[in-house]
Amino acid sequence: MHPTSPDTDSARGDQTRRRLLDTAVDIFADSAYDSVRTRTLADAAGVNQAAIPYYFGGKEGLYLAVAQRIAERLGGKIKALVELAEPLLDDAATASDEALELALRRLIANFARAIIGQPEPRASVAIILREQQQPTKAFDLLYGQAMEPLHRAVTALVARLDKVDDDSAEAILHAHALLGQVLGFIAGQTTLLRRLGQQRLESEQIEYVARLLENGGITAARREPQRARPCE
Known part of the structure; x- marks a missing residue:
């Protein structure tokens, strides 16, 4: 496994990305952007926190993807x-x-x-x-x-x-x-x-x-x- 890659399998990676997006919609709807922590997003989605910068470049990238x-x-x-x-x-x-x-x-x-x-x-x-x-x-x-x-x-x-x-x-x-x-x-x-x-x-x-x-x-x-x- 590549040391910087949370997921190497393409299908698994797509699933992780979708889970983050699905979770982020509800969390950003309930809370202002500045009050949302990446740990909260990752835990709610059931993924590694490193997945957020890996797939979206960070919290802002995830919010823009949402x-x-x-x-x-x-x-x-x-x-x-x-x-x-x-x-x-x-x-x-x-x-x-x-x-x-x-x-x-x-x-x-x-x-x-x-x-x-x-x-x-x-x-x-x-x-x-x-x-x-x-x-x-x-x-x-x-x-x-x-x-x-x-x-x-x-x-x-x-x-x-x-x-x-x-x-x-x-x-x-x-x-x-x-x-x-x-x-x-x-x-x-x-x-x-x-x-x-x-x-x-x-x-x-x-x-x-x-x-x-x-x-x-x-x-x-x-x-x-x-x-x-x-x-x-």
Whole structure:
């Protein structure tokens, strides 16, 4: 065995790497980056502490690898959701407001279905929320591959409905408010579960929330006449 190699067998090494990533997602979701020790990560994964610098170059490398995996997995789901709305965005000149609003509601609802109550996505969103407050190098990975594509798609739909430019402050703020309703279920899930007297959300409860968002339980997408414009 090479003296600096924790694992010489390729399959065993891949398994060690996956175990570290699986464990690190939950630990970094529960604790701030600076408070996490490499010994804690290694012990929780059941691997030699030397595996972290060997496979990832250190704690920061492991954290960035976690962020990259989140970006790829969540980004894949978001890409599929966005693709459903793209035909309407491409044909926005002839699409009715009713069709655009329905597409917007379904996009928000399907985003809720994708992340609320799911164990790994919930941990992933916890890391994303922390990166919003205390951004690190991981933020650019998460933003570029997951957060920005969804935000731009929602903004584009809102802009068509509000009759404003895609890059206007009004459209961006409106989109952020709509997405915040979903993210609020993640950020405030401990309070929600305490109120419900449950350890986790049931599938039918998640579907109930998604249907509320889809069927009108969100701020109306269309702009009300003479309402205040945030960019003026």
